[in-house]
Amino acid sequence: MLPDVESRSVSPVFVGRSTELAALTEGLARATAGEPQAFVVGGEAGVGKTRLLEEYLAAARAAGAVTTVGGCVELGADGLPFAPFAAVLRSLHRQLGPELAAAAAGQEDELARLLPELGEARQSAGDELDRARLFELTTRLMEKLAAERTLVIAVEDLHWADRSTRELLGYLFRSLHRARLVLLATYRTDDIHRRHPLRPFLAETERTRSVLRVELCPFTRPEVAAQITGIRGGDEPPEELVCTVFERSEGNAFFVEELIASRSDHGMSESLRDLLLVRLEALDDGTQEIVRLIAVGGSAVEHGLLTEVAGCPEGQLLAALRTAVGANLLTADGEGYRFRHSLMREAVLDDLLPGERTRLNRRYAEALAAHPQLVARDQRAARLASYWYQAGDPARALPAVLDASVDARRRYAYAEQLRLLERALELWDGTPAEVREAVRPVERPEAYPACGAGKGPLRLLDLLAEALTAAQLSAQRDRARAIAKQALRLLEGESEPLLAAWFWLQRSRIADVLMPDAGLEDLRRAQELLRGLPPSAVHAQVLAHLAAQQAGRRRSPESYRTVERAVDLARLVGDESTELHARFTLAGLKADAGDVAGGVAGMTAVRNRVLERREVSLMGRCLINLPATLADVGEVEAAAAMSQEGMELAHRYGLEDTEAWLSAIYARVMAGLGRWDESAAALAAARRQARTSRPRAAAVVAAGQLALDRGDIDTARAELVVALRESSGQRVTAQVALPLARLRVRIAVADGRIEEARDVLRTALTGDYPPFTSGHVWPLLLTAATAEAELRDLPEAAVGRAAAVRGIREAMSPVPRSMPLWEAFEALVSAELLRAEDRDTAAHWARAIDLLRPLPVPVPLAEARLRRAEALLAEGGGAGGRTREEAAGLLRQARSVAARVGARPLREEVERLARRAGLGLALSGQAPAPVRGATGGFGLTRRERDVLALVAEGRSNRQIAEELFISPKTASVHVSRILAKLEVSARGEAAAVAHRLGLAARTGPPRVAVGPGADRTGTGRT
Structure with a gap:
């Protein structure tokens, strides 16, 4: 819009940052090879993050990459959901045009929530599952766009990001696995205080190995000198100037620029704020007014909107803008204007008088209300709400804030919706009654459908109900509990039992998420309030929730009675969603009680109806619980098929946690079938897909079990540590x-x-x-x-x-x-x-084998065969004959399974028992051959059997020597050989084996030492 203006205070030479730029460049090379890269660049304000980003993006473009930048917008408590991603997609739409449209084909109605240019956004239930689908579809869009080219996406000023932006960015960090894509985000470290919402996000990136953190440190003194030299056009600065600027700037690149510019023109200011405003105050009054106007407008202001608000001739406006850009206060980005550095905007805003700020916000609000097309559609509602609120006009601000909350909900930005609704609650008392009565309810009558929402003017209780729902969907349970408490306090003394029951029900649900049975008392209050009232959807919801609670606690006839009543009542009042919930609970109880066919049929019917209705809020439960039930009762083939089908559906609807649970269930089924490699692959997929701790914990636990089955104890210990961390503080x-x-x-x-x-x-x-x-x-x-x-x-x-x-x-x-x-x-x-x-006895193990043989559980069957073989050998004293043949056959079968699945501990135990018993384990099916050199059971010689019998009696080597008329050294040699043949490490273990397998009896009459009261035959005469 404006031609490039030379800036005297920005160094044309890129100073320092060689290590950081090299890391980013290496990431670009890996991304070009098909391995997605993610970077989070942090540093204090003015340290040079933007300059580093500009240099990197220029290098990426030179290498053939497509680059785009989206900045987070600072709107105070309002926030602007997904602002940087909307800007990124809009830029990509301009650059790629038909390619982006082709990549979004079939999903335009969903992706339009981020990029309205794609069409009208599809209306939906608007819950967290729809939000997950939006995240997944965005991920797939990025993967498609980066399939044939390298794509670099940068998000600036993450410290201003709304919660939805942070969550989507985190989702992309975790989910992208196959694309030529670089994701890069920057943030200001000095803005991240102890309770800043970005802090948990940054902590999570520390645990994500695929994200590289880059921290920019202030410049060193030589780097400051190089920067000043660049600013001065190559003239080497005096040593005194370098020292002064380095000390005052502390190596901050932006402050270096400001200090050099202000020193050359006006002398050095005493405070940072004055320093930042020096260049502004040097401009003419008209330019200063335009700069202040842009500061109030937001992080960036469109040219058309600025023209409307400024109210001056276009030539005069352009002249002022040209001056501000030339003074390096503003930058022009093709659509509008933004401050070159956010610190400058903050200083300008702080310098405004309260009345001046209010007046300018009103001008913005009036201009945007009259000409909404001047702002991108996805930003209109939030910015208008912010302008009217800052203008101090509750009558205009309340409707605007409510409109913005609806827009946030439609985009699944529930945290931002809650903040807007809380602002509406703040404005409520200050808004004239006639304005409140004219406001229609926010567009969510389903929040509490039985309580009359949508049938009259918006009430404060309606607003609280909507805020409560937003708090629940954004997992802000403490805030949800506080809102419910406020609503119930308002309802004290009011004759609205149905509405009060609904709020008590929500309190119960909130409590149950944190701890089982914690919400039981609240649920009882809801039931008491409903007593004597005509049937309603709230009645059905309370009963359905109570039934689910009872089913999750214990088996009892009461559970059946409650859930059957919930089904009947939901059907009576026409609440099909609640009816399906209750029917699914009932079907699960039937299957658990033994009516597997009836229960599975009921669960399948509900699942099919949910899919037909595309009721995403119920879909996850149906897709997960049906194959889990089949796996529990041993219907493994059906469970595997249902899990695979469910994974496809979950992927289609973007339900990643559901897909993770199903992958874990499929892994469990594969492990039971002895297909351990497939199980491991499914568990790895589950851990990648999981977005919350519970499905991830389930997958980690299963991975630990599999590691133990394979004999990898170190991996199992590591997995246990992860599992305990994932489940800590959660309702498991x-x-x-x-x-x-x-x-x-x-x-x-x-x-x-x-x-x-x-x-x-x-x-x-x-x-x-x-x-x-x-x-x-x-x-x-x-x-x-x-x-x-x-x-x-x-x-x-x-x-x-x-x-x-x-x-x-x-x-x-x-x-x-x-x-x-x-x-x-x-x-x-x-x-x-x-x-x-x-x-x-062998008979006990035979019963287990008979019960296991028809079932598809090869590993437990192999373990039972091992135990029966051990029992047979013990009962037969290790002797030969049919007993040994049967034992050898059982061991061959067990070893075959262990070798096939990779169960090293099981295979080694089978082989160890075979060696002890002197059995060969040829897998040809022929009769076992005795171990070469064996002269007795387990390869022990007669003398070794005698020594083992004495070891089993607890004799020392000297006592054994005296007993058998041999030297202690010979006794020691015999004991060592026995330990080796039995493959044990200690005398106690050898004694245990001897007792267990009948080897403790001596081969001849005992020999005792001659002494008083004893004869040489060992008869014990005294």
Whole structure:
């Protein structure tokens, strides 16, 4: 719009930053190779972030990349949702035109929320799931645009970003995996105070290895000297000037420029504010007025809007703008004007008188109201609301703020919607009654549909209901609780029980997210208020919520009665959404109670109807719970198919957390089937897709279990640390808590901490087992029982074993066994508990094998075969014959499965038992051949059997030598050979093996030392 104007205070030479620029350039090369890059550049105001960005973008363009920049807009408490991304997409639309339209084809109605030029935004339920879909579609658009070219997207001034912008940027950081794309964001470190909302975002980027943090430090003294030389056109500055400027600027590039410019023209100011305003005050009055006008307009002001607000001839306006740009106060970007540095704008605003600022904001508001086309459509509502509010006109500000809140909700910017609604609450009392009565309700009657919203003028309670809904959708639970409290206080003494019940219901939902049963008292209050009232949707919602609470707590006939009443009532009042919720709960309860066919059919019917209605708020629950239920009851093939179909649907609708849960379920099914590589791949996908902690924690726990199954204890320990961190401070459901407890037990046992393992188990099994958890309870009980069996010979584990075994048996009692899979697990747990007591027999393991054989669970079946082989060898004393043949066959089958799935610990245990028993494990199906050199059970010679028997009696090497008339050295050699053949490391373990496998009996009459009261035959005569 204005020709380039030479700037005397900006150095034409790019000073320093070689390390940072090199890192960014390397990232550009990696992005060009197809590996997306993400950078967050921080530094104090004026340190040179923008200059570094300009140099980098110029280099990127020279390398053939397409570049675009979007700046966050500072509008105080209002914010401007997605402002930088709207600017980025608008720039890309100008640069790429048809290519962007082609990439957005089919999704224009969704992406129009960010880029209105694509068409009209589709109306939807407007919940957090629609927001997730918008984020995913934006990600896919970026990937498509960067498929054939390198694309560099920069977001400036992240310290001003609204919450929605931060969340979308974080989503892109985590989600982009295949694109020639560089994402770069800058922020001011000196603006990030302890409670600044950007601080958690930056902390999250620290944990994201794919994001590189770049911190710009102030210039060194030589760099300041180089900068001054560039500003002076190559003239080397005097040493005194360099010292003075370096000390005053502290190496801040912008302050260096300002100090050099102000010194040459007007002398040095005493305060920073005066320093920043020196150049402004040097301009003529007309130019100063235009600069002040732009400062009030926002971070950037369009030329058309400025022309309308200034109210002066265009020639005069352009002359003033040319002067301001030439003085390096403003920059022209093709559409409008912005301050070259935000510090200057802040200084100008601070210098305005209160009345002057109010007057200028009114001029902006009036101009924008009269000519809305002067501002991009996605910015109109928010900026008009801000102008009217700053103008101090509640009568105009309230409607404008409410319009902006509707616009924010349509774009899923719920945090910004809440801030606007809170501003509306602030304006409410100061707005004339006739204006309030003329305002129609905000466009969300579904917030509480049964309470008359949309049927009359907007009330304060309507506004509170809308704010409460926005707070819930933006996960600001503390604020939601405060709003509900305020509304209920207003309702005290009012005769509006239906509305009060709705607010109590919302309070209950808020509390339940944080802790189970925390909202039960609020729910009871809602029920009491509804008593005696005609049926309504609120009645149905309260019952449906109560049913879901009961179903999540315990199994009882009351759960069925409540959910059936909720279904009937929702159907009666025509609330299909609530009816579908309740029907799905009922179907799940049926499946959990044993009516798998009926329950699955009911869940499937609800799922199909939800898909037909495209009711995204219900879709996630249906897509997740149906395959999870199938997996729990052992219908693994159906669970796998349903998970895969659900993942496709979740991806289509942009439901990333849902897709993550489904990937985790699919991984669980694959692990059960022994397809561990597929399970690992699905878990890796789940961790990439998860946007919240709970699905990520579930995937991490499963990855830890898989690592243990493969024998990688170090990885399992690391995964446990991550899982505990992800679940810390969260309400963890039993579906995550029980597998997490199982992982903790397994690692504690592997590390020899048996008491810790027992404590974890006791804590996990406290209270009733809620529905839908049997598929997780049985594996936990099996892990605990196996631990007690494996450690039964360790002295430190003997203390408390009887109580631990008794506790596991008591915990088994209420767990359902109605499914074949659960019955098989019950047989495994029972057999392991008997093994812990040295009372198991081959028959106990045969029962478990018979129950497991028809099921698609190869690894538990292999483990049962190993245990039966061990029991057979123990019962037969390691002798030959059919018993040994059967044991060898069982071990061959178990080793085949272990080798196929990669279960190294299982395979090694099978092979160790085979060697001890002197069995060969040829996989040809032929009869096992004895181990070469074996003259007795487990390859032990007769003499070694005698020595082992004495070891089992607790004799020392000297006592063994005296007993067998051999030297202590020979006894020591025999013991060492025995330990090697049994593959144990200590005498205690050898003794345990001898007792367990019947090897403790001597091969001949005992020999004792001659002494008083004893004869040489060992008959014990005295």
